[in-house]
Amino acid sequence: MDTVVTYQYYRPASRLTVFAHIFGVIAMILMLVWLLHYREGVDLDSYDPNKIFNVHPLLMFLGVIFLSGEALMAYKTVRAERKVKKSVHLLLHLGAIVLGIVGIHAAFKYHDRRYLRNMYSFHSWIGIGTFCLYILQWVIGLCMYMLPYTRIETRAVNLPWHISGGRAIFYMTIVAALTGLMQKSALMQLPFFSGELILINFLAIFILLFGVTVDISVALARYA
Protein backbone atom coordinates (compact mmCIF):
# COMPACT_ATOMS: atom_id res chain seq x y z
CA MET A 1 0.00 0.00 0.00
CA ASP A 2 2.79 2.40 0.96
CA THR A 3 4.64 1.84 -2.31
CA VAL A 4 1.48 2.41 -4.36
CA VAL A 5 0.76 5.71 -2.62
CA THR A 6 4.38 6.87 -3.01
CA TYR A 7 4.27 6.08 -6.73
CA GLN A 8 0.93 7.82 -7.23
CA TYR A 9 2.11 11.04 -5.57
CA TYR A 10 5.60 11.08 -6.96
CA ARG A 11 4.64 10.91 -10.66
CA PRO A 12 2.40 14.03 -10.76
CA ALA A 13 4.77 15.91 -8.46
CA SER A 14 7.66 15.27 -10.89
CA ARG A 15 5.57 16.42 -13.82
CA LEU A 16 4.75 19.61 -11.90
CA THR A 17 8.49 20.29 -11.44
CA VAL A 18 8.85 20.20 -15.25
CA PHE A 19 5.98 22.69 -15.58
CA ALA A 20 7.63 24.90 -12.94
CA HIS A 21 10.89 25.03 -14.94
CA ILE A 22 8.95 25.84 -18.13
CA PHE A 23 6.86 28.59 -16.47
CA GLY A 24 10.02 30.10 -14.94
CA VAL A 25 11.85 30.16 -18.29
CA ILE A 26 8.80 31.66 -20.08
CA ALA A 27 8.60 34.39 -17.39
CA MET A 28 12.34 35.07 -17.88
CA ILE A 29 11.88 35.40 -21.67
CA LEU A 30 8.85 37.72 -21.26
CA MET A 31 10.84 39.82 -18.76
CA LEU A 32 13.73 40.20 -21.25
CA VAL A 33 11.36 41.03 -24.15
CA TRP A 34 9.70 43.65 -21.94
CA LEU A 35 12.93 45.30 -20.73
CA LEU A 36 14.93 45.06 -23.98
CA HIS A 37 12.21 45.58 -26.61
CA TYR A 38 9.47 47.71 -25.02
CA ARG A 39 11.66 49.49 -22.43
CA GLU A 40 15.10 51.09 -22.71
CA GLY A 41 17.29 48.09 -21.87
CA VAL A 42 19.31 47.19 -18.80
CA ASP A 43 22.46 48.96 -17.54
CA LEU A 44 23.35 49.72 -13.92
CA ASP A 45 26.01 52.33 -14.90
CA SER A 46 23.97 54.17 -17.52
CA TYR A 47 23.27 57.91 -17.70
CA ASP A 48 19.64 56.96 -18.50
CA PRO A 49 17.84 56.45 -15.14
CA ASN A 50 15.33 54.09 -16.84
CA LYS A 51 18.14 51.67 -17.80
CA ILE A 52 19.26 51.72 -14.15
CA PHE A 53 15.70 51.00 -12.95
CA ASN A 54 15.31 48.07 -15.36
CA VAL A 55 18.09 46.21 -13.53
CA HIS A 56 15.69 46.01 -10.55
CA PRO A 57 12.85 43.81 -11.96
CA LEU A 58 15.36 41.69 -13.92
CA LEU A 59 17.64 40.80 -10.98
CA MET A 60 14.83 40.52 -8.40
CA PHE A 61 13.01 38.00 -10.61
CA LEU A 62 16.15 36.12 -11.71
CA GLY A 63 17.50 35.98 -8.16
CA VAL A 64 14.88 36.08 -5.45
CA ILE A 65 12.16 34.29 -7.46
CA PHE A 66 13.73 32.06 -10.15
CA LEU A 67 16.90 30.95 -8.32
CA SER A 68 15.08 30.58 -5.00
CA GLY A 69 12.30 28.55 -6.67
CA GLU A 70 14.98 26.29 -8.18
CA ALA A 71 16.58 26.08 -4.70
CA LEU A 72 13.25 24.87 -3.23
CA MET A 73 13.03 22.17 -5.91
CA ALA A 74 16.72 21.20 -5.66
CA TYR A 75 15.99 18.22 -3.38
CA LYS A 76 13.89 16.77 -6.22
CA THR A 77 15.74 17.91 -9.35
CA VAL A 78 19.38 17.30 -8.33
CA ARG A 79 20.20 13.62 -8.76
CA ALA A 80 23.01 13.24 -6.26
CA GLU A 81 23.54 12.33 -2.63
CA ARG A 82 21.74 14.35 0.04
CA LYS A 83 24.82 16.38 0.99
CA VAL A 84 25.15 17.67 -2.60
CA LYS A 85 21.43 18.51 -2.76
CA LYS A 86 21.77 20.53 0.45
CA SER A 87 24.78 22.43 -0.91
CA VAL A 88 22.95 23.25 -4.16
CA HIS A 89 19.92 24.43 -2.11
CA LEU A 90 22.21 26.67 -0.02
CA LEU A 91 24.24 28.05 -2.94
CA LEU A 92 21.21 28.84 -5.13
CA HIS A 93 19.73 30.82 -2.22
CA LEU A 94 23.10 32.58 -1.73
CA GLY A 95 23.10 33.51 -5.43
CA ALA A 96 19.57 34.86 -4.99
CA ILE A 97 20.70 37.05 -2.08
CA VAL A 98 23.66 38.47 -4.06
CA LEU A 99 21.45 39.29 -7.09
CA GLY A 100 18.78 40.68 -4.73
CA ILE A 101 21.25 43.11 -3.12
CA VAL A 102 22.30 44.47 -6.54
CA GLY A 103 18.64 44.59 -7.65
CA ILE A 104 17.54 46.59 -4.59
CA HIS A 105 20.55 48.90 -5.01
CA ALA A 106 19.34 49.58 -8.60
CA ALA A 107 15.91 50.72 -7.35
CA PHE A 108 17.45 53.15 -4.81
CA LYS A 109 19.97 54.44 -7.41
CA TYR A 110 17.09 55.10 -9.85
CA HIS A 111 15.13 57.01 -7.18
CA ASP A 112 18.23 59.09 -6.36
CA ARG A 113 18.81 59.99 -10.02
CA ARG A 114 15.18 60.99 -10.45
CA TYR A 115 15.01 62.78 -7.05
CA LEU A 116 12.13 60.50 -6.05
CA ARG A 117 11.32 59.53 -2.47
CA ASN A 118 12.24 56.01 -1.34
CA MET A 119 10.08 53.46 0.46
CA TYR A 120 6.68 55.13 0.06
CA SER A 121 4.66 52.24 -1.44
CA PHE A 122 3.72 48.94 0.16
CA HIS A 123 5.62 47.20 -2.67
CA SER A 124 8.82 48.60 -1.17
CA TRP A 125 7.73 47.81 2.41
CA ILE A 126 6.83 44.21 1.55
CA GLY A 127 9.91 43.87 -0.67
CA ILE A 128 12.44 45.04 1.93
CA GLY A 129 10.68 43.11 4.73
CA THR A 130 10.63 39.91 2.70
CA PHE A 131 14.30 40.30 1.70
CA CYS A 132 15.33 40.73 5.36
CA LEU A 133 13.37 37.59 6.31
CA TYR A 134 14.97 35.78 3.34
CA ILE A 135 18.49 36.56 4.58
CA LEU A 136 17.50 35.69 8.19
CA GLN A 137 16.07 32.34 7.03
CA TRP A 138 19.28 31.65 5.08
CA VAL A 139 21.53 32.39 8.08
CA ILE A 140 19.35 30.29 10.43
CA GLY A 141 19.29 27.48 7.85
CA LEU A 142 23.08 27.61 7.56
CA CYS A 143 23.60 27.42 11.33
CA MET A 144 20.90 24.77 11.82
CA TYR A 145 21.53 22.38 8.93
CA MET A 146 25.09 22.95 7.61
CA LEU A 147 27.26 23.55 10.67
CA PRO A 148 28.18 20.25 12.30
CA TYR A 149 27.46 21.06 15.95
CA THR A 150 23.61 21.13 15.78
CA ARG A 151 21.99 18.06 17.32
CA ILE A 152 19.98 15.87 14.93
CA GLU A 153 16.87 16.17 17.17
CA THR A 154 17.06 19.99 17.06
CA ARG A 155 17.31 19.81 13.28
CA ALA A 156 14.29 17.49 13.05
CA VAL A 157 12.13 19.55 15.43
CA ASN A 158 12.87 22.76 13.54
CA LEU A 159 12.48 21.34 10.02
CA PRO A 160 8.70 22.04 9.80
CA TRP A 161 9.43 25.69 10.71
CA HIS A 162 12.21 25.85 8.09
CA ILE A 163 9.90 24.40 5.41
CA SER A 164 6.71 26.35 6.30
CA GLY A 165 8.62 29.58 6.90
CA GLY A 166 10.60 29.17 3.71
CA ARG A 167 7.44 28.57 1.69
CA ALA A 168 5.74 31.64 3.22
CA ILE A 169 8.81 33.78 2.36
CA PHE A 170 8.79 32.36 -1.20
CA TYR A 171 5.12 33.38 -1.64
CA MET A 172 5.96 36.79 -0.14
CA THR A 173 8.58 37.27 -2.89
CA ILE A 174 5.85 36.48 -5.47
CA VAL A 175 3.57 39.07 -3.80
CA ALA A 176 6.43 41.62 -3.79
CA ALA A 177 7.18 40.99 -7.48
CA LEU A 178 3.57 41.27 -8.63
CA THR A 179 2.77 44.37 -6.57
CA GLY A 180 5.92 45.97 -8.05
CA LEU A 181 4.92 45.01 -11.57
CA MET A 182 1.40 46.36 -10.94
CA GLN A 183 2.79 49.63 -9.54
CA LYS A 184 5.00 50.11 -12.62
CA SER A 185 2.19 49.02 -14.96
CA ALA A 186 -0.35 51.44 -13.41
CA LEU A 187 2.10 54.40 -13.25
CA MET A 188 3.09 53.97 -16.93
CA GLN A 189 -0.60 54.53 -17.90
CA LEU A 190 -0.29 52.25 -20.94
CA PRO A 191 -3.27 52.25 -23.35
CA PHE A 192 -5.85 49.52 -22.64
CA PHE A 193 -4.90 46.27 -24.39
CA SER A 194 -1.69 47.68 -25.87
CA GLY A 195 1.03 45.17 -26.74
CA GLU A 196 3.18 46.12 -23.74
CA LEU A 197 0.29 45.88 -21.27
CA ILE A 198 -0.69 42.42 -22.53
CA LEU A 199 2.97 41.34 -22.28
CA ILE A 200 3.22 42.60 -18.68
CA ASN A 201 -0.03 40.78 -17.82
CA PHE A 202 1.33 37.48 -19.18
CA LEU A 203 4.64 38.10 -17.38
CA ALA A 204 2.71 38.45 -14.09
CA ILE A 205 0.64 35.32 -14.82
CA PHE A 206 3.76 33.23 -15.55
CA ILE A 207 5.58 34.48 -12.42
CA LEU A 208 2.51 33.42 -10.39
CA LEU A 209 2.28 30.05 -12.20
CA PHE A 210 5.99 29.49 -11.44
CA GLY A 211 5.39 30.19 -7.75
CA VAL A 212 2.34 27.94 -7.49
CA THR A 213 3.88 24.99 -9.37
CA VAL A 214 7.12 25.22 -7.34
CA ASP A 215 5.09 25.16 -4.09
CA ILE A 216 2.75 22.32 -5.06
CA SER A 217 5.49 20.13 -6.58
CA VAL A 218 7.65 20.50 -3.46
CA ALA A 219 4.69 19.93 -1.11
CA LEU A 220 3.44 16.82 -2.94
CA ALA A 221 6.93 15.34 -3.04
CA ARG A 222 7.07 15.48 0.76
CA TYR A 223 3.96 13.29 0.95
CA ALA A 224 5.82 10.62 -1.09
Place this chain on the structure above:
Amino acid sequence: MDTVVTYQYYRPASRLTVFAHIFGVIAMILMLVWLLHYREGVDLDSYDPNKIFNVHPLLMFLGVIFLSGEALMAYKTVRAERKVKKSVHLLLHLGAIVLGIVGIHAAFKYHDRRYLRNMYSFHSWIGIGTFCLYILQWVIGLCMYMLPYTRIETRAVNLPWHISGGRAIFYMTIVAALTGLMQKSALMQLPFFSGELILINFLAIFILLFGVTVDISVALARYA
Protein backbone atom coordinates in the same frame (compact mmCIF):
# COMPACT_ATOMS: atom_id res chain seq x y z
CA MET B 1 9.15 10.99 21.80
CA ASP B 2 6.06 11.27 19.61
CA THR B 3 4.11 13.02 22.35
CA VAL B 4 6.91 15.49 23.03
CA VAL B 5 7.18 16.43 19.35
CA THR B 6 3.40 16.81 19.04
CA TYR B 7 3.32 19.10 22.05
CA GLN B 8 6.24 21.21 20.83
CA TYR B 9 4.65 21.81 17.42
CA TYR B 10 1.10 22.23 18.58
CA ARG B 11 1.74 25.05 21.05
CA PRO B 12 3.38 27.53 18.61
CA ALA B 13 0.91 26.56 15.87
CA SER B 14 -1.99 27.43 18.19
CA ARG B 15 -0.44 30.74 19.09
CA LEU B 16 -0.05 31.48 15.38
CA THR B 17 -3.78 30.91 14.88
CA VAL B 18 -4.45 33.62 17.47
CA PHE B 19 -2.12 35.98 15.59
CA ALA B 20 -3.92 35.12 12.35
CA HIS B 21 -7.32 36.10 13.82
CA ILE B 22 -5.83 39.35 15.15
CA PHE B 23 -4.14 40.26 11.84
CA GLY B 24 -7.39 39.50 9.98
CA VAL B 25 -9.48 41.70 12.29
CA ILE B 26 -6.92 44.56 12.09
CA ALA B 27 -7.00 44.33 8.27
CA MET B 28 -10.82 44.44 8.38
CA ILE B 29 -10.76 47.56 10.59
CA LEU B 30 -8.19 49.30 8.35
CA MET B 31 -10.31 48.40 5.29
CA LEU B 32 -13.41 49.98 6.89
CA VAL B 33 -11.50 53.11 7.97
CA TRP B 34 -10.15 53.46 4.43
CA LEU B 35 -13.52 53.01 2.67
CA LEU B 36 -15.71 54.91 5.15
CA HIS B 37 -13.37 57.71 6.28
CA TYR B 38 -10.94 58.38 3.41
CA ARG B 39 -13.20 57.19 0.55
CA GLU B 40 -16.88 57.77 -0.19
CA GLY B 41 -18.41 54.84 1.69
CA VAL B 42 -19.96 51.57 0.52
CA ASP B 43 -23.26 51.21 -1.38
CA LEU B 44 -23.97 48.82 -4.25
CA ASP B 45 -27.13 50.71 -5.33
CA SER B 46 -25.70 54.23 -5.16
CA TYR B 47 -25.72 56.88 -7.90
CA ASP B 48 -22.06 57.54 -6.97
CA PRO B 49 -19.90 55.04 -8.94
CA ASN B 50 -17.16 55.27 -6.27
CA LYS B 51 -19.54 53.91 -3.61
CA ILE B 52 -20.36 51.01 -5.94
CA PHE B 53 -16.64 50.33 -6.49
CA ASN B 54 -15.91 50.32 -2.75
CA VAL B 55 -18.13 47.25 -2.33
CA HIS B 56 -15.49 45.35 -4.35
CA PRO B 57 -12.45 45.50 -2.01
CA LEU B 58 -14.67 45.16 1.08
CA LEU B 59 -16.47 41.97 -0.01
CA MET B 60 -13.47 40.37 -1.73
CA PHE B 61 -11.42 40.76 1.46
CA LEU B 62 -14.23 39.80 3.84
CA GLY B 63 -15.22 36.80 1.71
CA VAL B 64 -12.44 35.35 -0.36
CA ILE B 65 -9.63 36.19 2.07
CA PHE B 66 -10.97 36.49 5.65
CA LEU B 67 -13.71 33.82 5.54
CA SER B 68 -11.59 31.45 3.47
CA GLY B 69 -8.65 31.91 5.86
CA GLU B 70 -10.98 31.10 8.77
CA ALA B 71 -12.21 28.08 6.77
CA LEU B 72 -8.60 26.83 6.42
CA MET B 73 -8.12 27.14 10.18
CA ALA B 74 -11.54 25.64 11.06
CA TYR B 75 -10.07 22.18 11.72
CA LYS B 76 -8.00 23.76 14.50
CA THR B 77 -10.29 26.49 15.86
CA VAL B 78 -13.64 24.68 15.96
CA ARG B 79 -13.81 22.50 19.06
CA ALA B 80 -16.30 19.86 17.93
CA GLU B 81 -16.32 16.47 16.26
CA ARG B 82 -14.70 16.10 12.85
CA LYS B 83 -18.03 16.12 10.97
CA VAL B 84 -18.90 19.57 12.39
CA LYS B 85 -15.41 20.92 11.55
CA LYS B 86 -15.83 19.73 7.95
CA SER B 87 -19.26 21.40 7.69
CA VAL B 88 -17.90 24.70 9.06
CA HIS B 89 -14.97 24.48 6.59
CA LEU B 90 -17.46 23.91 3.72
CA LEU B 91 -19.93 26.61 4.78
CA LEU B 92 -17.30 29.32 5.36
CA HIS B 93 -15.97 28.65 1.85
CA LEU B 94 -19.55 28.81 0.50
CA GLY B 95 -20.03 32.17 2.23
CA ALA B 96 -16.78 33.35 0.65
CA ILE B 97 -18.05 32.35 -2.82
CA VAL B 98 -21.37 34.21 -2.33
CA LEU B 99 -19.60 37.40 -1.13
CA GLY B 100 -17.05 37.00 -3.94
CA ILE B 101 -19.79 36.91 -6.61
CA VAL B 102 -21.35 40.13 -5.29
CA GLY B 103 -17.89 41.73 -4.95
CA ILE B 104 -16.90 40.90 -8.55
CA HIS B 105 -20.31 42.15 -9.74
CA ALA B 106 -19.57 45.49 -8.00
CA ALA B 107 -16.30 45.92 -9.97
CA PHE B 108 -18.06 45.28 -13.32
CA LYS B 109 -20.97 47.59 -12.36
CA TYR B 110 -18.49 50.37 -11.50
CA HIS B 111 -16.69 49.95 -14.84
CA ASP B 112 -20.04 50.10 -16.67
CA ARG B 113 -21.08 53.31 -14.89
CA ARG B 114 -17.73 54.94 -15.64
CA TYR B 115 -17.62 53.56 -19.25
CA LEU B 116 -14.29 51.88 -18.43
CA ARG B 117 -13.00 48.73 -20.14
CA ASN B 118 -13.17 45.49 -18.18
CA MET B 119 -10.43 42.92 -17.64
CA TYR B 120 -7.45 44.90 -18.91
CA SER B 121 -5.07 44.55 -15.94
CA PHE B 122 -3.42 41.41 -14.59
CA HIS B 123 -5.19 42.06 -11.28
CA SER B 124 -8.46 41.25 -13.04
CA TRP B 125 -6.95 38.28 -14.90
CA ILE B 126 -5.46 36.77 -11.72
CA GLY B 127 -8.62 37.64 -9.74
CA ILE B 128 -11.08 35.98 -12.12
CA GLY B 129 -8.77 32.99 -12.69
CA THR B 130 -8.31 32.48 -8.95
CA PHE B 131 -12.05 32.79 -8.26
CA CYS B 132 -12.83 30.15 -10.92
CA LEU B 133 -10.25 27.80 -9.36
CA TYR B 134 -11.75 28.56 -5.92
CA ILE B 135 -15.24 27.47 -7.03
CA LEU B 136 -13.80 24.42 -8.84
CA GLN B 137 -11.88 23.42 -5.69
CA TRP B 138 -15.06 23.82 -3.62
CA VAL B 139 -17.14 21.65 -5.96
CA ILE B 140 -14.43 18.95 -6.14
CA GLY B 141 -14.08 19.08 -2.33
CA LEU B 142 -17.84 18.70 -1.92
CA CYS B 143 -18.01 15.66 -4.22
CA MET B 144 -14.83 14.10 -2.80
CA TYR B 145 -15.25 14.63 0.95
CA MET B 146 -18.93 15.31 1.70
CA LEU B 147 -20.92 13.01 -0.58
CA PRO B 148 -21.08 9.52 0.90
CA TYR B 149 -20.22 7.43 -2.18
CA THR B 150 -16.48 8.34 -2.44
CA ARG B 151 -14.20 5.51 -1.29
CA ILE B 152 -12.04 6.26 1.74
CA GLU B 153 -8.86 5.35 -0.22
CA THR B 154 -9.77 7.83 -2.98
CA ARG B 155 -10.28 10.50 -0.34
CA ALA B 156 -6.91 9.76 1.30
CA VAL B 157 -4.98 9.68 -1.99
CA ASN B 158 -6.45 13.01 -3.10
CA LEU B 159 -6.09 14.80 0.26
CA PRO B 160 -2.53 16.11 -0.44
CA TRP B 161 -3.84 17.64 -3.70
CA HIS B 162 -6.81 19.18 -1.86
CA ILE B 163 -4.51 20.68 0.80
CA SER B 164 -1.67 21.84 -1.51
CA GLY B 165 -4.08 23.10 -4.18
CA GLY B 166 -6.21 24.87 -1.59
CA ARG B 167 -3.19 26.58 -0.08
CA ALA B 168 -1.97 27.70 -3.52
CA ILE B 169 -5.43 29.14 -4.29
CA PHE B 170 -5.43 30.90 -0.91
CA TYR B 171 -2.07 32.56 -1.68
CA MET B 172 -3.40 33.46 -5.14
CA THR B 173 -6.28 35.35 -3.47
CA ILE B 174 -3.69 37.28 -1.41
CA VAL B 175 -1.79 38.10 -4.63
CA ALA B 176 -5.04 39.19 -6.31
CA ALA B 177 -5.98 41.40 -3.34
CA LEU B 178 -2.59 43.10 -3.08
CA THR B 179 -2.21 43.69 -6.84
CA GLY B 180 -5.72 45.24 -6.80
CA LEU B 181 -4.85 47.44 -3.83
CA MET B 182 -1.60 48.49 -5.54
CA GLN B 183 -3.45 49.27 -8.80
CA LYS B 184 -5.94 51.47 -6.93
CA SER B 185 -3.20 53.03 -4.82
CA ALA B 186 -1.03 53.91 -7.86
CA LEU B 187 -3.95 55.21 -9.96
CA MET B 188 -5.17 57.50 -7.13
CA GLN B 189 -1.75 59.27 -7.23
CA LEU B 190 -1.87 60.03 -3.50
CA PRO B 191 0.85 62.37 -2.15
CA PHE B 192 3.94 60.56 -0.81
CA PHE B 193 3.47 59.63 2.86
CA SER B 194 -0.08 61.05 3.06
CA GLY B 195 -2.33 59.58 5.74
CA GLU B 196 -4.39 57.58 3.23
CA LEU B 197 -1.30 56.11 1.54
CA ILE B 198 0.20 55.01 4.86
CA LEU B 199 -3.17 53.46 5.82
CA ILE B 200 -3.33 51.53 2.52
CA ASN B 201 0.25 50.33 3.04
CA PHE B 202 -0.58 48.99 6.51
CA LEU B 203 -3.80 47.43 5.14
CA ALA B 204 -1.70 45.56 2.55
CA ILE B 205 0.84 44.47 5.19
CA PHE B 206 -1.89 43.10 7.50
CA ILE B 207 -3.63 41.23 4.65
CA LEU B 208 -0.27 39.61 3.86
CA LEU B 209 0.41 38.84 7.54
CA PHE B 210 -3.03 37.24 7.79
CA GLY B 211 -2.27 35.04 4.76
CA VAL B 212 1.15 33.97 6.02
CA THR B 213 0.04 33.21 9.59
CA VAL B 214 -3.00 31.23 8.37
CA ASP B 215 -0.75 29.15 6.10
CA ILE B 216 2.00 28.49 8.65
CA SER B 217 -0.41 27.72 11.52
CA VAL B 218 -2.34 25.22 9.37
CA ALA B 219 0.87 23.66 7.99
CA LEU B 220 2.53 23.29 11.42
CA ALA B 221 -0.64 21.75 12.89
CA ARG B 222 -0.46 18.97 10.29
CA TYR B 223 3.00 18.03 11.55
CA ALA B 224 1.53 17.54 15.03
